[in-house]
Amino acid sequence: MTFIIVGAGVFGASTALVLAKRYPDREIILIDRHQPPSPDGSSVDSSRIVRADYAKEEYTKLMIEAEAIWKGDRELSQHYRPSGLLLCDEGQTGYVKEAYQVVTRLAVPQSLEPLSGLRSIKEKMRTSPSGQSDPIKMKDEEDERWSGYVNWSSGWADAEASTLLFVKRAIAMKNVRFIQAQVAHLLYENTREDSKVLGVQSADGRKLKADLTILACGAWTAQITDLTGHCLSTGQVLAYFKVTPEEEEKYKNMPIIFDLTSGCFLIPPHNGEMKVARHAMGYENPKKIPHWRGRGHVTVSVPRTSVTHPNEQIPAEGEEELRRWLQIFTPEFANRPFTKTRVCWYTDTPTGDFVITHHPHHQGLFIATGGSGHGFKFLPVLGEKIADCVQNRLEESLKKLWQWKDIPKEATRGDGSRGRGDRIDISKMYNDPADVHNGEYPVQPPFSKL
Numbered sequence: 235m236t237f238i239i240v241g242a243g244v245f246g247a248s249t250a251l252v253l254a255k256r257y258p259d260r261e262i263i264l265i266d267r268h269q270p271p272s273p274d275g276s277s278v279d280s281s282r283i284v285r286a287d288y289a290k291e292e293y294t295k296l297m298i299e300a301e302a303i304w305k306g307d308r309e310l311s312q313h314y315r316p317s318g319l320l321l322c323d324e325g326q327t328g329y330v331k332e333a334y335q336v337v338t339r340l341a342v343p344q345s346l347e348p349l350s351g352l353r354s355i356k357e358k359m360r361t362s363p364s365g366q367s368d369p370i371k372m373k374d375e376e377d378e379r380w381s382g383y384v385n386w387s388s389g390w391a392d393a394e395a396s397t398l399l400f401v402k403r404a405i406a407m408k409n410v411r412f413i414q415a416q417v418a419h420l421l422y423e424n425t426r427e428d429s430k431v432l433g434v435q436s437a438d439g440r441k442l443k444a445d446l447t448i449l450a451c452g453a454w455t456a457q458i459t460d461l462t463g464h465c466l467s468t469g470q471v472l473a474y475f476k477v478t479p480e481e482e483e484k485y486k487n488m489p490i491i492f493d494l495t496s497g498c499f500l501i502p503p504h505n506g507e508m509k510v511a512r513h514a515m516g517y518e519n520p521k522k523i524p525h526w527r528g529r530g531h532v533t534v535s536v537p538r539t540s541v542t543h544p545n546e547q548i549p550a551e552g553e554e555e556l557r558r559w560l561q562i563f564t565p566e567f568a569n570r571p572f573t574k575t576r577v578c579w580y581t582d583t584p585t586g587d588f589v590i591t592h593h594p595h596h597q598g599l600f601i602a603t604g605g606s607g608h609g610f611k612f613l614p615v616l617g618e619k620i621a622d623c624v625q626n627r628l629e630e631s632l633k634k635l636w637q638w639k640d641i642p643k644e645a646t647r648g649d650g651s652r653g654r655g656d657r658i659d660i661s662k663m664y665n666d667p668a669d670v671h672n673g674e675y676p677v678q679p680p681f682s683k684l
C-alpha cells in the first residue's frame with residue numbers, strides 16, 4: 235500500500251505521521267502547495283480554542299483523549315495555554331446548556347463554574363480562577379437573559395506552532411516524502427463515473443501515483459473532487475489588536491470568552507496582542523471553476539484569502555460586528571485599530587461533523603476534511619482516527635458521524651453552535667464583478683520555518 239496525502243494542515247500532517255508509523259515499509263507522499271506553514275491554511279494561526287465543551291458527546295470524548303496529549307506531550311504542551319473557556323449566550327442557542335450537561339457528565343465537573351447574568355460574565359473576564367475581582371464599575375447593560383459557564387480545564391493553543399510540530403514529526407519519518415506542489419486534479423483509471431483513482435496530477439504537470447490518495451485540502455478540497463451537499467467552504471472574520479503591558483496584566487488570567495449568540499469570541503492577551511473573531515454562518519464565495527473531470531464548469535465556494543487577494547481587509551460588515559461585540563464585553567478595545575485582519579476558511583458540513591471516509595464511488599480515494607470550524611483541537615488524535623478509518627477499523631460511533639452522508643445542501647446550519655445571521659456572498663461585499671475562478675492559485679515562495 236502506498237499513499238499520497240494532499241494537504242499538510244492538521245488533517246493531512248497528523249495522518250501522514252500515523253500512517254508512516256503503521257506502514258514503516260511503505261512510502262507516504264505528503265503534498266502541499268506551500269512549504270508549511272501554509273499562509274492561508276486554516277490550521278495556521280496564532281491561536282485556536284481547545285475545548286471539550288460540545289453538545290455532542292462523541293466530540294467531548296474525543297477531546298478528553300486529545301486533551302491528555304495536549305497536556306502530557308512535552309513538546310506539544312509548550313504550545314498549549316490552559317486559560318479556561320467562558321461559553322455564554324443570551325438564552326437563545328441551547329448549545330451552551332447542552333455542552334454544560336455533556337461536560338458535567340463526561341469531563342471534569344470540578345473545573346466547571348456556572349454563571350448567570352451579563353455582569354457576572356463580564357466580571358469573570360477580569361478575574362483569575364483563584365484571584366480577586368477587578369474593581370471596574372459595570373454599566374447597566376447587565377441582562378439576566380445571559381448565562382453560561384467557565385470550563386477552567388479548556389484553553390487555547392498556538393495553532394501554527396502545533397501544526398508545524400506535527401508536519402516536522404511527519405517528514406522526519408524516513409518513509410515520508412514532502413513535495414511542494416499544487417494538485418490540479420485526480421488521475422482516474424478510465425472515464426467511467428465510478429472510476430478508480432490512481433493518484434494526482436500537479437499544476438506543473440507532474441503525475442504521482444499511489445494505491446490510496448487522501449484528500450485533506452481543507453477548504454480547497456471541493457475544487458479537486460465533487461463535495462456538493464457534503465462540504466461548503468465558508469469564510470469567517472478575525473482581527474488582532476495591540477494591548478499595553480498594563481492591559482495585558484489586567485486580562486492575563488481571563489478565560490477565552492465565546493458568545494454563541496453572535497458567535498464572537500476573544501482570546502486572552504499574548505505577546506501584547508489580542509484576537510477577536512466570529513464563528514457564524516460566514517461568507518461563501520461561489521465561483522465557476524473547471525469541472526473536476528473536465529466536463530465544463532461547476533460552481534463551488536472558493537476561498538478568498540490573503541494569497542489570492544493580498545492586503546485585502548475583512549468586509550466592513552464583519553469589522554462592524556466585531557467592534558459592536560467588543561463594545562459589550564471590553565468597551566476599551568471597541569475602537570482600537572486592528573493591526574491585522576483575516577478571512578479564514580472553514581470546511582463546513584451540514585451537521586458540523588467531519589467527513590472522514592473512503593469515497594463511496596471511487597476506489598483509491600479517501601476524504602479527510604470537513605473540519606467545520608472545530609477540527610484543530612483534535613490534532614493529537616486526528617491522525618490515529620483517520621488511519622483507523624483508512625484501515626476500516628474506526629470505532630462505530632465515529633464512523634457513523636464522519637461517513638459519507640446524502641444530506642441536502644440546504645441543511646447547512648451546522649451543529650447549532652453558530653452565531654446569528656445568514657451566510658453572505660463575499661464577492662458582493664467587495665463589489666467584485668468576476669464570477670469565474672480559473673483554478674490557478676498563486677504560490678508564494680517557500681517559507682523557511684520547516
Ligand SMILES: Cc1cc2nc3c(=O)[nH]c(=O)nc-3n(C[C@H](O)[C@H](O)[C@H](O)COP(=O)(O)OP(=O)(O)OC[C@H]3O[C@@H](n4cnc5c(N)ncnc54)[C@H](O)[C@@H]3O)c2cc1C
Binds near residue numbers: 246266
Ligand atoms: C477562523 C477560524 C477559526 C477556527 N477556530 C477553531 C478553534 O478555535 N478550535 C478548533 O478546534 N478549530 C478551529 N477552527 C477549525 C480548524 O482550524 C480547522 O478545522 C482545521 O485547521 C482544518 O484543517 P485542515 O487540515 O482540514 O485544513 P488546512 O489547515 O487548511 O490545510 C489544508 C492544506 O491543504 C493545502 N492545499 C489546499 N489545496 C491544495 C492543492 N490543490 N494542492 C496542494 N495542497 C493544497 C493548503 O495549502 C493547506 O496547507 C477554526 C478555523 C478557522 C478558519
